Amino acid sequence: FGFAVGAAGFLVLAGRQLRTARKAEGKINNKIDPEVPKVVTKEDLKAGDKKVYCRCWLSGTFPLCDGTHAKHNEATGDNVGPLIVSVKKSG
Amino acid sequence: FGFAVGAAGFLVLAGRQLRTARKAEGKINNKIDPEVPKVVTKEDLKAGDKKVYCRCWLSGTFPLCDGTHAKHNEATGDNVGPLIVSVKKSG
């Protein structure tokens, strides 16, 4: 009987952990502006600009990329990387 | 005894599922260019351009945003959104 109670308790805990993992699985931003309902970034660029933007939500210099995507890819088997935007020089 | 065997089997399966969920938890791109080691996008813009770029890795028009981030946020409690880049008109 003790074993059955122990097993049941374990199953409840395992289920809870599984649900937590599943919820965390879906969320990709656990760091940037958590108080904002939707993090939309607006950037104004001009001729000659070149910027590297983060798409992994882990950069210490968000919205710019600081290379942290490499650690994330290594740890998870993911393949994400930045967006590089170049603006033609005028003239 | 039958119960103990059943419970043990269940625990093994639950553990496996938990590990899978944990691995999937870390990965944020399960769709775009899976064969590429790192998805880096290079964009050349010119004066007057305005583009909306995806940062949720779920867009059907990646690297551009098609609004799919809204479904993702709803389903997971996340708060991700696009990067909007505008380039000044010259002159």
Ligand code: FES
């Ligand atoms: S640090 Fe996020 S894409 Fe490079």
Ligand code: FES
């Ligand atoms: S569809 Fe990915 S950010 Fe909008």
